[in-house]
Amino acid sequence: MVTLTHDVLKKYIDNNKNLASYRKRFCYDDMRGIFLNPHNQKVISLYGLRRTGKTVLMQQLMQEINEYDRMCFIQCQYSDDMMDLRSAIEDNDNCDYIFIDEATKLENFINTASVLSDIYATAGKHIIMAGTDSLGFEIASKDELFDRSYLIHTTYIPYKEYNYLLGKGLEDYIMYGGTLTPDGTFYNKEICEAYTNSAIAENIQHSLEYIGRGGKFGPLLSFYADDELTTFLNKIIELHNRTFLAKTVNRRFKSHDIGSLKDLVAKKSANQRLIIEKLKSPDLRQQIMDALKIKEPLVQTADARAVEAAKKWLETLDVIYRLPGTASQEAGQDEEVIFTQPGLRYCQVTAAMDLLKNSSVLSELSYEVRDELCQQLDADVKGQMLEDIIFYQLAKEPGFSEKFIISKFSDGSCEFDIAVMNKKDGNSCVIEVKHSDRAVKAQTRYLNDDDFCAKYEAQMQSQIVCKMVIYMGDTLPENLYGVSYVNAEDFLMSPLECFTQIYERGKRCVTPGDLAEEIVRFPNSLAVADNVKNLGQRIVASHSQGKTK
Template identity: 35%
Template sequence: MESLPAGGITAKTIKGKKYLYYQWTENGRQFSRTVKEKEAELLKAQIEERKFLQEKLKEMRNSKIPVSSAMIKKVNAYNCDVRIGESLKIFAASVSSYKKRYIYEVIKNFIYNETHDKVFILYGLRRTGKTTLVRQIIYNMLESNFSKSVFIQINSNNTLSDVNKDLKVLEAKGYKYVFIDEVTLMDDFIDGAALFSDVFATSGMKIVLSGTDSLGFIFSEDEQLYDRCILLHTTFIPFREFYDVLGIQSIDEYIKYGGTMSRSGENYNNLIFGTKQSTDEYVNTAIARNIQHSLKNYQYEDHFRNLYELYEKHELTNVINRIVEDMNHRFTIDVLTRDFKSHDFGLAQRNVRNDRNNPTDILDTVNKPKFLKNLMKALEILNKQNQTVEIKDVHRKEIKEYLDMLDLTCDIPVVSMTDLNNRVFFTVFTQPGLRYSQAESLIKSLMMDDIFKNISAIDRKRITDKILDDVKGRILEEIVLLETKKANPEKDIFKLKFAVGEFDMVVYDSENVNCKIYEIKHSKEISKEQYHHLVDTRKCEQTEFRYGKILSKVVLYRGKNSETEEGILYRNVEEYLLELGKH
């Protein structure tokens, strides 16, 4: 207990930038120092462990159990931060009340199967539950297996030599189940990762490696751990898992915060996607900075070197946010280099101008240059004249490959009935909270406009709600397409465009030559306008000629299940997504 830090972690926002502080008291005097997020997370966990031990000691003293020197003896020194025995039990117990992610069973099966020549790699972006999964595996072990388990926390000062020495000692003591966190922090991990599979896994150790450095693991899998590892990515978190694990049942909450598994009061992910500063920090640390370490240490430095150039010049976040903000998330040179114009704002201008109940041209009167300047600052977006790196096609290709590797993006086909040979795609981001945070930045920038902020509160609320509702509608469409595609790998999932109008989603079963057609609406109301394409005779005839019998015509929305006189099925989108997850 005495070896663990006391005090606490606080956060302050100074000139729009968030700073973390570790504060503690010594000899009656208060001290404080700034810490980076990774250190803050470690300190917070250690402080919680110290408090837990203090309570345990208090209980023991109150129950008059004698506290021997053996109970407070420090753990034998290791080269790395090693947790075994009681320390490990306390570490694992902190997640005892958490529900399990679906991939928990995959890790469990590896731990207890007969495979002894592979290591298990658990990787993904920050805040997607990697360490929690490891703790849950350890916590739920039988005592006979727990006594043979060890958790090793790697820091940037450790080397493979340190780990090798510790594993030899642990192996000699009979430890079998080894969990090593943030293993890619070691400078020599990529070049020497075969140590884990060729030396210790083949000797009977079950080794689980985890970390946020996705590229580091992918490089090691391609080189040192080729065919000797099992990779499991944690980044994609579908609605049903968000619903089951965190208990958040609203699709709107998933739109706002979906993509991470952090807990923060009632709004679990509010700490990450709840503010502009926290979202910026997540993009910078979880996505942009993800490449830094692995590219620096990878022996073949030509791979992703153009991407690293953008990161070094602090311009990778600009590129990522440009793609996220683009309506179709296109990876084109034009999107990456042209003078920025907000798609959300352009659509908002049109939609409020054409609103049937309360049309207004108020958004046409705002000071657009000033508004865009504020929004670009909020999103860290740079115009070409302010970029120090000239973005070329090699940058575009590497950015696409990189985000695909992180499991952040997924391509959805867009089929044109007027040109079937021209197959194009639009990209969906798997973290809706990241996308929605940009819309909130737009609203905040709009609120700074002198004209807009001086209209009535009722009108401001109506217009901003309309803007956010439109954005939610587009995000909802992306969620449905993404999750339907992942749940039905044997079927073709695509948008179908006609000369005029489109079907938001087609699910085509090529084996049985039939299909289902969908409209997706962020609405709780039913109206014929929502499904007029679905009952268009010409569109349906063309679709059946190309994709077989239409089995159903469905509108996915936020209201109750129903059916219209024209035979259109209205299905609750939350129920639809929950059923998808059962596949």
């Protein structure tokens, strides 16, 4: 156990030359307010995955307080236990501010953590803790530290905070977001695998080990006994990301949307018709889907209860968010989940695409065709990920869930990426998300499908009063195709404010396409020039009612 205080601690903080350049995480002010509250008798637990700023948050707080003769910084080792920690605190009884790093390395931390609040915090000590195996804080908060601690979560870094802390844009966030390491954690497969193994899988295993007697392993106990638990947890993560890619492949091929591949095949291949037919073949789609399946026996033969237990711990650790109403009855393999660190998902998905590009499944296609296909899939993946990022941001946005219900809606052939229902008036806004900087009418085909909209309204008992496309292009000042177009970065910078403004507007614009359709249907309506204005008002009124006259 390493203990620093007084001048030694000041020198330790001063020697961290990068500390002054780090911006503070958004949770800093809450952490500071709780820590310095003279009436607070609880400990603070910084709870989150590695490389999300826990230790830096403590160091920033030490630097701001700047009373090193009243501060004690304790760094725990795996050989330490709670008695060692108590001795370190009591040996520095003159210190009112106690900072404990790697607290979860203490042998019996989970079973004895309450002494920190019951003995020291109630005596006026201000205590804050962090640890690598942060799941231990969550477990302890439900047992030993129940009602004795404040949990401050650091794993989820929303786009606005990512942009503020690192100065990077949305495209970077989609591909690499999730940690605060300046040079990135998810830039290649090897670094990503090392992170998921140490920060997630071993985090869970170590935390469960420290509870003792294997009581918390449940259906995972056999994997632990065979020294296969971390492998199993990693494979569950990979399973979900490969399933995500398989669904993306299925969407593109099922719609026969092979896009620019047609032109490429025409230029590069003599037997272009056969290649086009192969690309549209359901057999090829199925072969691709099969190639993306996890072949690992640990997953294939795992009991459904073990899969569920693994996902519960991943959810508890804030690694995944399970979308309501999407659970499968069979081992949850078709359940939709969002990874809170988008870079983790993108890295694993692109690694799977590289394997697919070089697999025997596509061996009959030229390299150029395979490469173009994977580029199209990459664009699709980013689009699906942007949808997940926005959905999860709305689910986590302070105050949003208090006012709105967030869901998805599909009838099997059509879908709304996001549906938001106002709890107060019962009306809805439906949203399409596109990873594109172009506004084209095809993007609104589901939003403006009268039958599908009517189906939503009947099933949800909610009137659609707002339609929105969130995309990578500029926010448009007026509606287009009867829909509000909003830039994704603008939206993610202030989701509640941006959404509320568009929702309250709740009106539609008149487009040239609308006028053309009305002229065909009612040619006599434009007999006089003044009728154009009247016609426009009629279309606006009609759209605001969710139907076309």
